[in-house]
Amino acid sequence: MRSPCRALLILLALLTPLQAWAMDMRIEGQSVILSGAVDGSECTALGAILSQAAIRTVVLTNSGGGNARAGYCVGDLIRERGLSTVIRGRCASSCSRMWLGGIERTLEGPNCRVGLHGNYASSGGLLPDAPHRLRSWIPQRAPHVDRVLMEQWTSLPTNNWMMYFYNDKAEVCEGRACTPLAGRNARNAGLATQ
Template sequence: MRNVVLAESSGGDLGAAYAIAQFIKDRKINTAVQGNCFSSCAVMFMAGTERRMLASKNLARTRLGFHGPHKKQTREVSTEGIPKLREWLLEATNGKFPEELLDQAMYINRAGDMMYFYYPGANRAINIRFCKEATVAYPELCETVQGHDLLSVGILTTAELLKVEDLEPQAAAPASKEAESEKK
């Protein structure tokens, strides 16, 4: 397996995301994203050796969302989890993620606060938005972050889009012994 495509995920368990991310990193697997990939999904995406977006008609709506960790049951911001996630993202981006931008994404007030990253130029020249929980459904009300994009902060490793036809085909299921004997 050379590529993992992450698609349409609002996130999940951060501990599980770290474990999957380590699996991806250890095997030097490339990652790509299509559609929404938020929170824990974005953590897994960042483990890819090469990180790209999938070429699709929905590129303008494809986005990665980062925010500080929170407790699943209470949705209370988990400040004790921030240093590990912050360090992990700095390492994954080779220190390119500007610390002031990273801190804005990490030190949130509500679990639903999120920093969204779009493919450069695909979304009306708005590459990064920071949305408070109350404005997530209304991107035009979110704060636009200028001067950075997915490439400059090290989230993507290349601007080249991954084409579906370049993905390796799924391995064929091994034939059963019964099916093999029927062929004879």
């Protein structure tokens, strides 16, 4: 008797989607809060929310990124809808593409940060076409972006490198080892609008 029950439990576990890996999306007033890893389903899920609720702001929180295509798609969707974006906490990699879609882009508080780098293969190496794509996409969303900094972050050699921008500072990091970018921040780098 144990064997059929165990087999049924295993079958159910295999058939159950792994929603824990997808970004969490919840509505708060006229905002939708997105948090967690970007798995690729976000554009469809956010599109469904936007078709049913009067959303003005997308809040991005505690995301280290993930699926690059989803980042671009959500960023484009946010821009098409004329929404604002806010970061609470950390929003890095593909999450930064989502944030850059906002008409108005802010970082909420001194410890909030946006992390930018290129697009990478599963091995961690920079994809050959990634810098070109980013260098054409980013200025369409952030026309005042510092192009020298953009050249640097889109060419970071591996996915363990990141350029972080805060309200009052910026730094380039390889893993946990970070070097300040003197005098730079999210606003004067042309990323945040407020």
